[in-house]
Amino acid sequence: MNVGVFIGQVLSRDTFNSKALADYAANLPSVALVRQIGYRPRLDPALLAQELRSHALDRIVLAGDSPGFFKPAFTRALALAGKDPEEVRLASLREHGVESVDEGLRAKAIVACAVKGVPFPLVAASKSSLVNPATLVIGGGVAGIQASLEIADAGKKVYLVERSATIGGHMAMFDKTFPTLDCAACILTPKMVSVGSHEMIELWTYSEVKEVRGTPGAYRVKVLRRARSVDVDACVACNNCSAVCPVSVWSEFDSALSYRKAMYIPFPQAVPNAYVVDRENCIYVQSEGKRCGACLKKCPKDCIDFNQQDTVEEIEVGNIILATGYELFDARRVERYGYGKLPNVLTSLEFERMTNASGPTGGKIVLKTKKLNKRTKVEEWVADPQGPAPKSVAIIHCVGSRDSNYNPYCSRVCCMYSLKFAHLVREKLPEAMCYEFYIDMRAFGKGYEEFMERIKAEGTNVVRGRTAQVSESNGQMLIKGEDILRDRIIEIPVDLVILAVGVIPSRGMADLAKMLQLPRDSDGWFSELNYNGEPTHTERGSIFVAGMCQGPKDIPDTVAQASAVAAGVLRSISSGHGMEDLSKLPLSEIEARAADWEAGLPELMRYADGNSSSTQAD
Amino acid sequence: MAIRVQPKLIDELVLYGAEDVQNCYHCGNCSAVCPHTDAVFNFPRKPMRHLQMGLEERLQSSLEPWLCYYCGQCSTQCPRGAEPGETMMSLRRWLTARYDFTGIASLFYRSWKAEVLAIGIVALLTAIGFFTFGFLQGDIHTYDGPDAFLPSSSVHIFDWAMAWVLFALLMMNVIRMWWFTTASRENLRVPVWSYLKHLYLLPLHFFTQKRYGLCEHKGPWRLHLVLVLSYVTMLVLIMFFLHQMQSGPSIVWPAHGFGYLASIGLLITVIYALRGRFKKTQVHMKHSHESDWIFIVMLLLVTVTGIVQHVLHRTGADLPANVAYVAHMMFVVPMLVLEVPFSKWSHLAYRPMAMYLGEVHRDALRHAETVSKEKTMQPVS
Ligand SMILES: Cc1cc2nc3c(=O)[nH]c(=O)nc-3n(C[C@H](O)[C@H](O)[C@H](O)COP(=O)(O)OP(=O)(O)OC[C@H]3O[C@@H](n4cnc5c(N)ncnc54)[C@H](O)[C@@H]3O)c2cc1C
Ligand code: SF4
Ligand code: SF4
Numbered sequence: 001m002n003v004g005v006f007i008g009q010v011l012s013r014d015t016f017n018s019k020a021l022a023d024y025a026a027n028l029p030s031v032a033l034v035r036q037i038g039y040r041p042r043l044d045p046a047l048l049a050q051e052l053r054s055h056a057l058d059r060i061v062l063a064g065d066s067p068g069f070f071k072p073a074f075t076r077a078l079a080l081a082g083k084d085p086e087e088v089r090l091a092s093l094r095e096h097g098v099e100s101v102d103e104g105l106r107a108k109a110i111v112a113c114a115v116k117g118v119p120f121p122l123v124a125a126s127k128s129s130l131v132n133p134a135t136l137v138i139g140g141g142v143a144g145i146q147a148s149l150e151i152a153d154a155g156k157k158v159y160l161v162e163r164s165a166t167i168g169g170h171m172a173m174f175d176k177t178f179p180t181l182d183c184a185a186c187i188l189t190p191k192m193v194s195v196g197s198h199e200m201i202e203l204w205t206y207s208e209v210k211e212v213r214g215t216p217g218a219y220r221v222k223v224l225r226r227a228r229s230v231d232v233d234a235c236v237a238c239n240n241c242s243a244v245c246p247v248s249v250w251s252e253f254d255s256a257l258s259y260r261k262a263m264y265i266p267f268p269q270a271v272p273n274a275y276v277v278d279r280e281n282c283i284y285v286q287s288e289g290k291r292c293g294a295c296l297k298k299c300p301k302d303c304i305d306f307n308q309q310d311t312v313e314e315i316e317v318g319n320i321i322l323a324t325g326y327e328l329f330d331a332r333r334v335e336r337y338g339y340g341k342l343p344n345v346l347t348s349l350e351f352e353r354m355t356n357a358s359g360p361t362g363g364k365i366v367l368k369t370k371k372l373n374k375r376t377k378v379e380e381w382v383a384d385p386q387g388p389a390p391k392s393v394a395i396i397h398c399v400g401s402r403d404s405n406y407n408p409y410c411s412r413v414c415c416m417y418s419l420k421f422a423h424l425v426r427e428k429l430p431e432a433m434c435y436e437f438y439i440d441m442r443a444f445g446k447g448y449e450e451f452m453e454r455i456k457a458e459g460t461n462v463v464r465g466r467t468a469q470v471s472e473s474n475g476q477m478l479i480k481g482e483d484i485l486r487d488r489i490i491e492i493p494v495d496l497v498i499l500a501v502g503v504i505p506s507r508g509m510a511d512l513a514k515m516l517q518l519p520r521d522s523d524g525w526f527s528e529l530n531y532n533g534e535p536t537h538t539e540r541g542s543i544f545v546a547g548m549c550q551g552p553k554d555i556p557d558t559v560a561q562a563s564a565v566a567a568g569v570l571r572s573i574s575s576g577h578g579m580e581d582l583s584k585l586p587l588s589e590i591e592a593r594a595a596d597w598e599a600g601l602p603e604l605m606r607y608a609d610g611n612s613s614s615t616q617a618d
Numbered sequence: 619m620a621i622r623v624q625p626k627l628i629d630e631l632v633l634y635g636a637e638d639v640q641n642c643y644h645c646g647n648c649s650a651v652c653p654h655t656d657a658v659f660n661f662p663r664k665p666m667r668h669l670q671m672g673l674e675e676r677l678q679s680s681l682e683p684w685l686c687y688y689c690g691q692c693s694t695q696c697p698r699g700a701e702p703g704e705t706m707m708s709l710r711r712w713l714t715a716r717y718d719f720t721g722i723a724s725l726f727y728r729s730w731k732a733e734v735l736a737i738g739i740v741a742l743l744t745a746i747g748f749f750t751f752g753f754l755q756g757d758i759h760t761y762d763g764p765d766a767f768l769p770s771s772s773v774h775i776f777d778w779a780m781a782w783v784l785f786a787l788l789m790m791n792v793i794r795m796w797w798f799t800t801a802s803r804e805n806l807r808v809p810v811w812s813y814l815k816h817l818y819l820l821p822l823h824f825f826t827q828k829r830y831g832l833c834e835h836k837g838p839w840r841l842h843l844v845l846v847l848s849y850v851t852m853l854v855l856i857m858f859f860l861h862q863m864q865s866g867p868s869i870v871w872p873a874h875g876f877g878y879l880a881s882i883g884l885l886i887t888v889i890y891a892l893r894g895r896f897k898k899t900q901v902h903m904k905h906s907h908e909s910d911w912i913f914i915v916m917l918l919l920v921t922v923t924g925i926v927q928h929v930l931h932r933t934g935a936d937l938p939a940n941v942a943y944v945a946h947m948m949f950v951v952p953m954l955v956l957e958v959p960f961s962k963w964s965h966l967a968y969r970p971m972a973m974y975l976g977e978v979h980r981d982a983l984r985h986a987e988t989v990s991k992e993k994t995m996q997p998v999s
Contacts, residue, residue: 336695402643403697439645466645468695482646487664488657489650 002032003115004057006074008064009039010093016103021063024108028115032057043070048077058083061114063091063107089114096120097519097527097539102583109590118597121530124582124590131217131542131578132318133157135569138209138512141169142555143547143562144323145191150566152200156573159315160195161223162205163508166270168192169325173253173349175356175363177555178420179451185358189269196271205232205272208508210312212515216541217318217578225311228276229285230263231303235274237265241295241304242275248375249281251360255350257383258360263295263304268358277306318578319542319569322526323562324512326503326548329400329407337399337470337499342477343368343381344390345470345497348417354383355424361385365393365428367495390495392433393425394479396467401502402439409523411502412552415442418500419452422460434460435492437467437481445556463490470497503552516540517583525551529582536565542578544568624672631669633728634715635708635907642666642700648692653832654685658980661685662692662702665709678716679799681979683709684965684972689833690901704905711907714964716798717791723960730908733961737916740952748944761936761943762864768943770864777856780954787959788967795968800975812981816974823970825850838902841887846966848883851876867932877928884921888914913962919949 005025010016018036026034033055037043052060060074067090079085091107091114098106113120135151137144140162148158160167171177172192174184195201204225211222247262254260262282265275279285283292284306296304331339331347339345344367346354357363366387370379395418401411418436425434441462443452456462467481476493483490505524513520519527519539526545529537536544546565547558572578628639642663649655649663661682668676686706693703715724726733752758752767760766800806822828827846830839855863855877862873891914894903927942957963 398645398697404699405695405697439643464646465650466647466697468647468650480650482649482660482663484644484646484663487660489655489660 001030001058002056003028003030003059003061004033004035004052004055005031005061005063005091005111005115006070007034007036008041008062008067008070010065010098010103010107016098016107020104021107021111025061025063025111025115028112031115037070041070043073045073045076045080048073049080052077052081052083057081059087059089059115059117061089061091061111063093063111063114065092065094067092087117089117091120094522095531097582105587106583109585109587112587112591113594113597116594116598118594119533121534121582123593123597124585131572131576132219132316133573134159134315134317135319135321135573136161136209136219136221136315136317137321137323139163139169139323139325139506139547139549140167140195140203140205141323141325141547141558142171142188142191143325143549143558144169144321145188145195146559146562147321147323147546147566147569148195148201149191149198150563151569152198154566154570155200156570158198158201159221159223159317160201160203161207161209162203163208164266165206165228165276166266166272167195167203167205168267168269168271170349171555172267172269173255173356174352175359176420176424178416179445179447181420181423185269192269192271196273203272204313206276209512209515212320214316216543216580217572219317219320219542221315221317221320223313223315225313227279227308227310228274229279229282229304229306229308230275230277231301231305232272232274234301234303235272236301237268237273237275238300239265240298240300244294244298246292246294247278247281247283249278254353254360255347257350257353274303277304282306319544319572320516321544321546321565321569322512322516322518322538322549323546324506324509324549326552327506329411329502329504331399331499331501333406334399334499336468337396337497338472338477339499342470342472342497343370344477344495345499347499347501348414348421349501351421351498352417355421355428361387363428365389365425365496389429390432392435392492392494393429393496393498394435394437394467394477394492394494395421395498395500396470396479397436397438397500398466399499399501400504407502407504407523409502409552410442412442413554414500414502416445416448416451416554418498419443419455419460421498421500422455422462423458426455426458426460433494435479435494436460436462437465437479438462439464439466445554465490503548505549509549516543518543521551523551525549536561536568537579539582541580541582542572621673622675624674627672627674627677628669631705631708631712634711635905636669636701636705637905638698638700639666639669639705640700641698642670642696642702643698645697647695647697648702651691651695652686653689653691653834654687654829658983659685659976662706666700666702666705669705669709677709678713679803681799681972681976682706683713684969685829685976686710687827687830687833687839688902689835689838691834693901701905703901707902707905708907710965710968711909711962713795714961714968717795717964717968718960719790719794720787720960722956723964726956726961727907727909730912733909733912733956736956737912737952740955741948744948744951745944748947752940752944758940759937761931761939762866766864767940770860773864774860777860780951781857784954784958788964791959791964792967792971795971796975799972800978806979806982807986808978808982809985812978812985815981816977819974819977820970823973824966827969829973838900841890844883845887848880848887851880852884855880867934869932881921881925884917885925888918888921892918909962913957916949916953916957920946920953923949 007018007022022034022036025031062070071088074088075085091110093107096110110120113123134157137148137158137160140160144160145167148160152158171184171188177184206228207223207225209221210224212219214220241263242261245261245263248259250256251258251260253266262278263275328347328349353359354361354365355363361383362385364385366383367390368381368383369387371382373380397418400406422434422436443449463483465482465484467479469480471478476495477497479492479494481490521527526549528535528545528550538545544565546562646663649660655661659682665682683706688703688707690703693701696702711727715727756767757765758767827842859873862870894900895906898904923946927939927946930939930942
């Protein structure tokens with residue numbers, strides 16, 4: 001078989017040496033032609049067909065970042081040249097980690113497999129090592145919770161390490177979830193409670209992973225357990241301590257729409273259901289015990305201990321699941337929308353808290369009003385439950401997403417949560433006008449399209465066109481954009497603007513990736529081993545990904561992926577071995593394995609055709 | 619009416635400098651930030667769409683590209699790097715080629731080599747012509763007076779002849795522009811009074827480029843104004859005061875004073891433009907088509923040779939001054955003959971024309987609206 005290798009530009013790595021790759025490919029036995037086609041080639045199938053014929057090529061290998069982009073021209077060319085049009089093989093360099101592992105060797109390995117027509121991730125993966133039955137889950141959002149429960153329910157030990165003082169992640173902040181408008185807490189709280197009480201789950205909140213050593217199947221992990229200053233097991237969450245705490249700072253959980261104390265619990269249903277001291281803001285801690293200490297006297301259980309120190313615990317686990325989720329893109333960066341300057345421009349998470357029945361306004365949608373902070377003597381914009389209701393609301397999609405100036409990718413959840421917001425606005429303020437400005441409506445899941453139709457029918461004005469600017473005018477905000485379907489430039493005054501802000505990898509993911517030597521994709525999310533085939537595995541053996549940290553996704557997809565991860569971990573535990581690191585394999589080993597695969601292929605292919613019976617009949 | 623689609627149009631536009639049109643996903647941000655967009659002329663998004671769909675006739679009949687002054691706000695904010703501003707620029711190049719009935723403009727825009735070659739040939743012919751004429755009737759050692767190598771009276775005749783030819787060529791293109799954008803459009807019925815009513819817009823926009831001033835940053839407009847006024851001053855001096863200009867060696871301040879001002883204006887703007895394009899200081903200077911470079915370099919050469927020949931003449935070096943004069947003409951003539959009707963410079967006619975026709979279109983649309991309203995009201999009464 002004569003193979004032609006076409007190498008496109010590799011953008012994910014500026015230092016990429018495509019010449020070295022070309023030389024390597026040219027030396028592979030069956031390769032008859034190697035050509036670099038550069039960035040954005042203009043490919044004419046007829047000319048390509050001539051080229052294929054003149055070199056008598058039977059198979060084409062396209063190497064580069066997302067080379068599938070060029071595949072159609074080559075498929076057509078093969079057909080024109082009278083060859084099997086199926087023989088286009090993709091050597092997807094970025095997708096298989098060239099970006100973050102030793103680019104030269106990895107690229108060669110990928111091309112070597114493609115030339116032989118065998119799938120790289122399958123060739124390179126799988127070889128066993130012994131496995132420790134305990135599992136570490138990093139991140140206690142819905143992904144981490146789901147995975148932990150699945151594994152623990154199967155009777156295996158789980159360490160769940162969560163950075164904040166409670167598990168629950170973002171989902172705990174929501175009132176309703178799209179598209180069913182189910183109550184988020186009704187789904188999540190029971191799961192959180194079972195995590196808290198599960199005998200097989202060791203829940204370490206307020207903790208972070210600091211070091212991971214060892215090999216797949218036998219990782220040694222150091223976890224920093226930050227001093228919470230409250231005994232988690234003894235605390236009964238009676239609130240006596242918090243009631244007397246004189247400090248007041250913005251609440252993170254309420255997206256800074258309300259205040260909390262220095263002695264606080266993030267929200268009433270937090271798991272563990274125990275208070276925590278914000279040591280940076282605590283007067284007692286900051287004054288080294290000289291002042292305040294009011295809470296100490298009030299605790300009926302004596303569980304406050306300001307002398308508690310951070311500790312480091314060392315554990316050994318076989319598998320690690322990453323479920324570190326996401327955070328919101330910083331909407332201040334899009335200055336044209338005025339977030340941070342105009343008080344009634346809210347981010348989506350702020351609005352989530354505002355509409356939440358247990359949130360700072362008791363679920364009322366209000367405009368922020370100016371109030372004097374009695375202690376600091378400065379005027380602040382606050383969401384007062386008695387504040388005026390907006391008469392018109394605008395929701396702006398794709399803030400920071402799908403924009404080459406910020407994040408090129410689609411954040412995937414904001415279209416749908418925006419529709420959810422529109423519904424909540426119409427439901428709570430039937431008199432108010434509600435506008436939604438979108439570029440493309442991504443209603444991709446089961447029931448989502450119907451959800452969108454329902455929202456439209458409820459009377460929300462859904463306008464196609466990105467908002468170019470939000471400016472202030474006469475105490476209102478002026479939305480300027482093009483209404484594309486009605487072919488006009490529009491300027492609409494509204495009272496409240498909600499930005500459907502995109503998602504970005506959570507803080508600290510870069511450090512974690514470095515610690516684990518784990519590749520991340522160009523957008524910063526953890527790279528899965530193979531997007532289609534191994535969406536929960538990573539380059540590193542026995543390290544898995546679940547939820548948003550692998551890429552934007554909604555709750556159903558997050559939960560599904562978390563369960564899938566649990567299946568992988570359980571399989572590994574019950575079979576007794578884990579998986580080897582991909583990046584440790586030498587090129588010669590991959591070449592040898594690819595040759596074995598190739599030798600085994602014809603039989604597989606016959607199987608795949610479904611034509612084996614007719615062959616036998618001959 | 620059936621709409622004809624030309625799928626290769628976008629590839630064709632690449633030759634005129636359009637690059638990333640296909641990136642556009644039609645969010646409308648660009649149109650919304652554009653200070654020139656309004657209910658009737660909505661751009662740049664719509665032309666982007668027309669281009670993606672290959673609606674050749676639609677684009678050929680559109681005035682929008684000429685209403686864009688390329689402040690670049692659209693390109694800066696475009697979330698897809700689709701460069702709407704540059705697309706409008708390339709559409710202007712393409713329209714220039716479309717308006718030109720000779721096909722020369724299209725050749726120049728597609729191949730800078732052809733343009734440079736043409737400039738070379740015209741320059742050579744100019745040199746041969748001027749030298750032959752000079753040696754036949756004068757003395758190369760004299761710059762002015764009865765024995766002058768290139769007497770102003772003869773050059774004057776040549777000037778005027780050239781001016782008329784250029785004017786005629788440009789007018790033909792302008793008429794084609796009118797035909798494409800206005801007259802040939804069946805759905806656009808223009809009342810005659812409207813043509814008369816707005817005539818004053820032609821000189822107004824020619825001299826002031828008033829709409830350019832609507833852009834957020836006023837700098838480029840001011841600079842362009844300096845450039846235009848310098849050109850116009852030079853044109854008036856040459857067409858009407860050539861005799862005074864060429865007399866000497868003493869300086870005739872009433873004529874030369876203006877000449878100096880205009881030269882300074884040209885020099886400043888041309889240096890600014892060159893620097894800007896090299897360093898890509900502003901959005902509209904980030905992408906330079908070959909034709910832009912040719913234009914600026916020619917302008918620089920014209921200005922510099924003009925200054926040199928003037929200095930030589932004033933210092934009494936008549937022989938070098940005469941040679942410099944011919945050299946100056948070697949750049950001036952191709953610049954005028956080729957750039958005015960066939961390239962970038964033609965926008966001096968198309969832009970004011972577009973402002974004028976724009977108002978005419980508005981009238982036509984308003985007129986059509988009232989007519990249809992009257993019609994719908996009749997059955998009621
Ligand atoms: C405004 C908004 C509304 C939404 N509405 C809906 C909806 O209605 N329906 C729906 O299906 N989806 C919705 N989503 C999407 C939904 O939030 C996500 O799909 C889901 O929360 C992802 O869960 P996760 O566990 O992967 O991440 P997260 O919820 O972000 O959880 C990650 C957890 O990991 C912890 N963590 C992070 N880094 C570390 C670290 N280094 N060490 C230890 N712990 C760490 C965090 O503290 C957090 O608790 C919405 C999203 C937004 C922004
Ligand atoms: S999900 Fe919708 S709003 Fe969010 S980035 Fe994608 S297209 Fe934009
Ligand atoms: S801003 Fe860019 S993507 Fe949006 S419509 Fe204009 S050219 Fe297209």
